[in-house]
Amino acid sequence: MSFPSRDDLIDFIYDEARMLDEGRFSEWLELWMPEGIYWMPLDYKQTDPDCVTSLLYEDQFMLRLRVERLNGARTFSQKPKSRCHHVIQRPFVDVMDAEANRYVTNTSMHYVETRLDDQFLLAITATHELCVEGGKIRIANKRVDLLNSDAAFGNIQLLP
Amino acid sequence: MPAAKPAYTVDTVTDLVQPHQVHRDVYTDPDVFRLEMKHLFANAWVFVGHDSQTPNKGDYYTTQIGDQPVIQVRHTNGEICVLYNRCPHKGTKIAIDRTGNTGKFFRCPYHAWSFKTDGCLLAIPLKKGYEGTGLDKTENGQGMKAVGAVRNYRGFIFARLADEGISFEDYFGASLSSLDNMVDRSPAGRLEVAGPPLRYMHQCNWKMLVENQTDTCHPMVAHESSAGTAVKIFEDMDWPEDKPKPMAMEIIAPFMSPYEFFENMGIRTWPNGHGHTGVHHSIHSDYSAIPGYLEQMVEAYGEDKAKEILGENRHNTVYFPNIMIKGPIQQLRNFIPLGPDKTLVESYIYRLVDAPDQLLARTAMYNRLINAPTSMVGHDDLEMYERAQEGLAADGMEWVNVQRLYEEGEDFDHEAVENGTTERQMRNQFNAWVKFMSPQPATDKAEAAE
């Protein structure tokens, strides 16, 4: 594939959510471009990722660390493991620029994470910057805005 | 059926602390928590906020001292006031949002009583309804109540709820050197808050979090899954020797330092429950230099003083009862008690005025990598606290041990420097906990008389 259709982009977002829900994290890492950043701002509508704290602002080194840690023998906060569940609304395709190889989608989701007797719900908006590389759609950057980013949370252990 | 155990009082609660151990009720019992809020948090000096959170006249910020709702506000004379967030009429909170500007006065949203920004009553609508009723002779008729005492120390606002008690200087003493070092690291000698704090909820007692700040025997154990894995991945990466390490590695790898590193780094305790790890070096010692910063510092302070300031690499400084600061990276964590088994941690970062932004970027990274609800390091810490909170329900054993490197007859009224793995700072905190459950002599009054 060199020029994805609107449906290809939308299917990609659904597939990614399913991958996360099924815990296929190593496969999920393969979706990323090497320079890709996963950003979850702390401030509502935050613009500065560097000099203001974020919840997550992670490069591929950090994302790989997260995934490997989830499988570690001494990962105490993952005994037992967390599970997650995305319910997503049909993504908007906001940018479709084949010439620049840049595609942007905007997706509303309800994200549920659970472990032991606790379960919580986050209402989120995910913004994916996508591109095509090696005939496949890849994630160039992903931004996840929590509706209640200013609320106090307990552990959020997986990746919405 | 066993008889219900009698509720603790100020006199009996102190029996829960022994030199080498504390009773589990200090972490779990609702009466003990209530006594802490009424006495300990009233007699001690407690952190409120930073003055850069309320830079202009009328700016306010709402928070808690223990369980007491308070407002930090910039009064019309430029000073910071700390008022109880409670209308003297029927009790309505005067300020509901977390920050804002109220102009020259507060106006209660319920019946529009209004107050100057130092709390004094300004006006009541339809005031003739109170004529001859004696309202002006009541406490309520005076206005919003201010806390007992407020001190702005180099931008950091502390308050004592009790009207009388120990002075700020006597309470903190030489421990202020850690705050000084944090502020001195700005070439302008000034810090500014940078963005909102991380807010992280813990289902555990506030003291577990404070104790953990000087617990140097846990990082290489509890954080093996994050820091240990980071080191392993990095080794696999064939990173060129001469290329600077990724900032994230600089921050996270030192958590895997061996026991020896932590033993040698040292712990210092000061009177009244304050203390710090990292006397000789710390996990912050080996961060890369940021271009241009040293030159700015030398220009501001001269070479000797600049090197002295930057040579101090204290790790965590605990200011009893409930904050921790990291001087080398300008971070402050506020452990706000919400219940015997519920604590809100707010982690703030500050900009060094006139210093390069890269320093703040590293601090912001530290904050999110280590102290966020989404942080792998935080996940394992929270897991330990919450498991401890649950484990303490076990009736088979009632005492919690804090005996590492304990020596009989420890004297906490004098500063001491010890092996960095001692639990002396935890014992120091409990010594202060007992002390401030009772009102302390009013050194404030004596000063005023001088």
Ligand code: FES
């Ligand atoms: S409660 Fe504030 S004016 Fe009545």
Ligand SMILES: [Fe+2]
């Ligand atoms: Fe820790």
